[in-house]
Amino acid sequence: MQDILVYIALGLAIGFLVKKYFFKSKKKRKCDSDCGC
């Protein structure tokens, strides 16, 4: 069970990073200081 949870967490982490850096939202955002760097 714990192994399954680890793989889910890993999948979510990879998915999040791929989405953030490779599939940026086309929606125009107002960037103030929330830059994520």
Added chain:
Amino acid sequence: MVSNKVVKVALIGNPNTGKTSLFNQLTGLKQKVGNYPGITVEKKQGICKLNETVKAEVTDLPGTYSINPTSLDETLVLDTLLNENNSSFPDVIVVVVEIENIKRNLLLFTQIKDLKIPTILVINMVDQMKRKGIDIDVKQLEAKLNTKIVLASARKKIGIEELKTAILEYEKLDITSIGKITNRIDKEYFTRLKNAFKEFSLYKSWLLITQNIEFDFLNENQKKLVLKYREDLDCIKRYQHKETILRYQIINEVLKDTLKVDKSKASDLRGILDRVLTHRVFGYIIFAAILLFIFQGIFSWATYPMDLIDSAFANLSSWVKTVLPKGTFTNLIAEGVIPGIGGILIFIPQIAILFTFISILEETGYMSRVVFLMDKIMRKFGMSGKSVIPLISGTACAIPAIMASRNISSWKERLITILVIPFTTCSARLPVYAILIALIIPDKRVLGFLNLQGLTMMVLYLLGFTAAILSAILLHNVLEIKSKSLFVIEMPNYKIPSIKNIFHEVVEKTKAFIFGAGKIILAISIILWFLASNGPSKFKNAEQFITSKEEVKDLSKVAIQKKIASYKLEHSYIGYMGKSIEPVIEPMGYDWKIGIALISSFAAREVFVGALATIYNVDSDENVGTIKERMAAEVNPETGKKRFDFPTGISLMLFYAFAMQCVGTLAIVKRETNSWKWPILQLVGMGLLAYISAVIAFNIFS
């Protein structure tokens, strides 16, 4: 009275007249405000409820001195006002002027009035009228300017309801222009112009031909006609000059009977402060002393809460291991997620202190004096005094700083500013510096009162600034771009900082740092933990391999467990990855574990500390205290010395000072320069500089 509709309102004014404060009061939003010009570089929108049935869509436009744009942010204002198809084209314009600078601020108002759009004049900061000995005859001024005037103080919430009422009744406003300027410049010329562009108001036609911009909303014939008129450039320049003189004559005439300033009541404190703070010697000494005080504060005051957070996360990690059932997911939480997140939250105190100081400097009005002070120097380096604001904003994050460079009128100065901003020490570097300084610089006093760690931090900030300046000189000489430079800076009044504004600013900046970076760090921590906790056959057989060795038979159980943990990490997936880049990073004094942190922090610098925290936690057979303790305990197996010794620490700090380790910044540079050439140049140039300096520093100090 309008009903069941949305009134489009544009907020316009000179820089630093308090437009954004007014915008926040009207819309209930919390856009950044500051007591220095150029905060708003792009238009911002919000909704304001005027009454039960009518709402206003308020657009906060960048500050501009006139509607003759000299920079990108000012062009935005002109496009919004001239293009009736623009989604923000206003039903009513609210021109914001500041009580002490009414005369200069009214130039823009008179231009706006000529556009024949209903206009309201807001005289802001009226709470200071009495103290400054200023008296205004509002009724008479309204009559002379053909407008509705609202006396307001956005900071003190005065006049907001009156302004809402005035917006509601905008259809009643008089749109007659003031003084019939065009007739007084050259009646015949302007009659011809009026006949040429019958579909537009006369002043709009004049603006179309005087601006060197291609307006997309014009049809082909209109574009041709505009170009034809623009051919007579001398005439246009002459008439523009005449227009400005005439406008000021009218303003003087209007204000002669309506505005009274009793100089004897006005305090001269501003003059005295200005003379001292912008003095060609004392000005720089004071600025340096303020910076020194800030960095002393960051180290001296943040130590206790930082240690508290660090211990809390170390304890949480141990507690989770004892409470949750044993297994891989528990290990992920205790060894991967908690240390990774702890590695970022620990820096909240330092970041909050830094932003508190920066907000105070902005709020008091001191920042504009710094811009003025630095202009002469910056000009020698190919930048403008206005570059100082982006460079200082860069201490928070390079992304808004690069956007803040939009108010620099010269393209060359703006490009140089954009290219050198990433050298400024941003908040993402702070965690890296803070942990390395704590490890390699002793916590002792110099000259009896200066904290050596704080002093080192200041040197690193100055190093970033110096690197920016030197790169600017290089770029100034290399880039073959010709462009005109214009420097106009508003000197705002000194103000007692608003605690609410400072609190809001600090909370927002800290939140942005935590949540922006936190999600990335959490994701990377999970991946790193997985890669460090799994591996091919050697990893799986680690226990069998170590225990079968002759030399471990005499060791204690704890020592054997430690050897197994180290062997496992070395033969994990991440171990192999780190080992593969070791030859490249070895000349800088780094081992494969640091290499892993270096790769992980390419996306965002602050990941470095969280990554090391995860790696050293996995490396350990048990939880052995705080991140700092774990890093301090790490030993180089070849030399037997501490891994984070002086040469490696200095080498790492230099690497992070110069390397372009931020994907977000690269993306924004591409957007602002509209080319991949410049971000690639930054990435390669800064990377080479970082590598070479780190290698040299490591070899000198070894």
